[in-house]
Amino acid sequence: xxxxxxxxxxxxxxxxxxxxxxxxxxxxxxxxxxxxxxxxxxxxxxxxxxxxxxxxxxxxxxxxxxxxxxxxxxxxxxxxxxxxxxxxxxxxxxxxxxxxxxxxxxxxxxxxxxxxxxxxxxxxxxxxxxxxxxxxxxxxxxxxxxxxxxxxxxxxxxxxxxxxxxxxxxxxxxxxxxxxxxxxxxxxxxxxxxxxxxxxxxxxxxxxxxxxxxxxxxxxxxxxxxxxxxxxxxxxxxxxxxxxxxxxxxxxxxxxxxxxxxxxxxxxxxxxxxxxxxxxxxxxxxxxxxxxxxxxxxxxxxxxxxxxxxxxxxxxxxxxxxxxxxxxxxxxxxxxxxxxxxxxxxxxxxxxxxxxxxxxxxxxxxxxxxxxxxxxxxxxxxxxxxxxxxxxxxxxxxxxxxxxxxxxxxxxxxxxxxxxxxxxxxxxxxxxxxxxxxxxxxxxxxxxxxxxxxxxxxxxxxxxxxxxxxxxxxxxxxxxxxxxxxxxxxxxxxxxxxxxxxxxxxxxxxxxxxxxxxxxxxxxxxxxxxxxxxxxxxxxxxxxxxxxxxxxxxxxx
Numbered sequence: 001x002x003x004x005x006x007x008x009x010x011x012x013x014x015x016x017x018x019x020x021x022x023x024x025x026x027x028x029x030x031x032x033x034x035x036x037x038x039x040x041x042x043x044x045x046x047x048x049x050x051x052x053x054x055x056x057x058x059x060x061x062x063x064x065x066x067x068x069x070x071x072x073x074x075x076x077x078x079x080x081x082x083x084x085x086x087x088x089x090x091x092x093x094x095x096x097x098x099x100x101x102x103x104x105x106x107x108x109x110x111x112x113x114x115x116x117x118x119x120x121x122x123x124x125x126x127x128x129x130x131x132x133x134x135x136x137x138x139x140x141x142x143x144x145x146x147x148x149x150x151x152x153x154x155x156x157x158x159x160x161x162x163x164x165x166x167x168x169x170x171x172x173x174x175x176x177x178x179x180x181x182x183x184x185x186x187x188x189x190x191x192x193x194x195x196x197x198x199x200x201x202x203x204x205x206x207x208x209x210x211x212x213x214x215x216x217x218x219x220x221x222x223x224x225x226x227x228x229x230x231x232x233x234x235x236x237x238x239x240x241x242x243x244x245x246x247x248x249x250x251x252x253x254x255x256x257x258x259x260x261x262x263x264x265x266x267x268x269x270x271x272x273x274x275x276x277x278x279x280x281x282x283x284x285x286x287x288x289x290x291x292x293x294x295x296x297x298x299x300x301x302x303x304x305x306x307x308x309x310x311x312x313x314x315x316x317x318x319x320x321x322x323x324x325x326x327x328x329x330x331x332x333x334x335x336x337x338x339x340x341x342x343x344x345x346x347x348x349x350x351x352x353x354x355x356x357x358x359x360x361x362x363x364x365x366x367x368x369x370x371x372x373x374x375x376x377x378x379x380x381x382x383x384x385x386x387x388x389x390x391x392x393x394x395x396x397x398x399x400x401x402x403x404x405x406x407x408x409x410x411x412x413x414x415x416x417x418x419x420x421x422x423x424x425x426x427x428x429x430x431x432x433x434x435x436x437x438x439x440x441x442x443x444x445x446x447x448x449x450x451x452x453x454x455x456x457x458x459x460x461x462x463x464x465x466x467x468x469x470x471x472x473x474x475x476x477x478x479x480x481x482x483x484x485x486x487x488x489x490x491x492x493x494x495x496x497x498x499x500x501x502x503x504x505x506x507x508x509x510x511x512x513x514x515x516x517x518x519x520x521x522x523x524x525x526x527x528x529x530x531x532x533x534x535x536x537x538x539x540x541x542x543x544x545x546x547x548x549x550x551x552x553x554x555x556x557x
Contacts, residue, residue: 025071025073027077027524029531030514033514043061043514045520045549053516055514076543079529081545082243083497084244084246084247084248084452084454085451086451088250090235094223095129110158113128124221126157127156127158130159131160141205144168146206148171155172155175179219182215186204193308195210195333196209209317240271243523247274249276252275252283257277260275264297270553271547277305277306280343284348304348305355309335310334310364311335325424332363355384357387360393369402385447386408392411399434411436411441413438413450414458414464417472432483442488448500449504451497464497465493468496469487520548524542
């Protein structure tokens with residue numbers, strides 16, 4: 001009898017302890033991301049594992065878990081953790097330590113910003129990022145001379161907003177010319193996969209596009225390890241403050257992955273990073289030698305490679321099937337030759353890795369699709385989840401090929417609203433029908449994953465939701481939206497940043513929705529993104545960001 005009583009007592013104690021390890025959150029609305037489940041008002045998870053136990057109504061879950069620790073969020077709304085399906089963490093960290101030139105409307109404004117930044121950062125190269133000549137009254141590329149009066153002796157290197165062009169002053173050109181083995185920049189020659197912009201006398205103007213940028217970067221001293229750690233730490237803090245619980249980091253080097261691994265080992269990763277190797281280089285070789293990488297903590301993995309096909313539309317480097325409408329005889333650039341691209345894709349496929357390819361122009365997209373079709377062959381129906389990053393200008397005849405090949409269109413809504421003032425000038429009224437075509441992609445049966453491409457765009461998925469639903473700028477222009485037939489619903493846009501982004505990263509068994517067994521990654525918002533007017537989507541406030549059931553960011557109250 002005593003043994004039976006003792007067993008009952010022990011059973012009760014164990015049950016009580018299990019209850020004590022349960023966290024219960026209640027809110028006005030909890031969107032699970034499940035298409036067949038209504039919104040809930042309570043979420044329960046195991047505090048030790050960080051995995052969801054139940055989602056339902058608050059009274060029922062309070063009754064089921066009477067000893068759980070309860071957090072009541074009142075009138076807030078909870079959504080699954082937001083995942084940026086295309087971004088660049090180290091690039092973001094670098095820009096946060098450079099002069100911010102984004103949104104500048106003139107060269108004079110850029111010089112003024114640089115002078116303020118230089119006053120606080122007087123040594124070494126003067127670095128900045130974010131200029132966009134399309135915002136200026138004169139939209140021609142700038143020149144070194146534009147910078148020389150303000151900075152006659154200090155080398156200046158400024159990245160364009162899209163990361164596909166850079167602007168140097170004459171001091172930087174002199175520093176480049178002094179590099180051992182550097183070929184004279186004057187003349188008619190061009191580096192592979194890039195272009196040195198030259199004047200009528202065949203002298204370098206100061207702008208370098210795509211592969212040509214590496215010529216200048218080799219002259220700039222590399223940041224030390226302490227600076228690199230600061231870059232990553234700043235980028236991570238910025239990301240979680242915007243509601244991101246996951247990032248697909250496109251183009252991660254062996255050295256950057258090692259840094260991220262150190263952060264993961266030390267418990268310093270507040271979000272999940274799906275890292276994609278930086279092309280056919282050392283990181284890909286490591287994956288082929290040792291297999292896909294997954295950190296045991298569950299917040300870092302590398303199981304794919306990001307390749308490049310062409311340049312960017314804003315700098316007229318995107319590879320087009322016909323001439324640019326505003327630049328006759330120019331069809332853009334192939335950053336990677338079709339033969340080298342084929343070799344890299346076959347290599348990644350042979351190593352069992354996911355392939356993601358940057359392709360912006362219609363020719364770049366067609367080459368990527370043609371190559372995928374050849375390499376996949378009869379295996380196109382297997383669960384490969386290969387991707388095209390941006391899929392920005394696609395020939396209408398090629399749109400159905402995404403679904404047929406099982407290729408994900410990884411697209412960035414804010415690119416459309418940033419580019420809409422000049423995109424049609426680049427490609428004309430016919431080709432624009434296949435540009436930024438989210439609705440056509442979905443209607444064709446293709447999987448759509450959404451991101452921002454930060455720091456090319458801002459680190460804020462709310463802006464992506466707003467752009468996807470309205471196709472307008474923050475001032476509400478143009479009325480009704482630009483090419484409004486390509487708008488997404490709020491539910492489709494939210495899914496693109498949650499469940500669909502998780503699926504694109506092979507993470508759908510872990511994150512992207514709120515359901516039992518998945519990780520308790522979620523974001524607390526002040527309003528319901530599926531209920532507010534579309535114009536308010538960009539104004540949603542992130543109250544807190546949670547990963548594995550723990551807050552990694554909480555807004556000041």
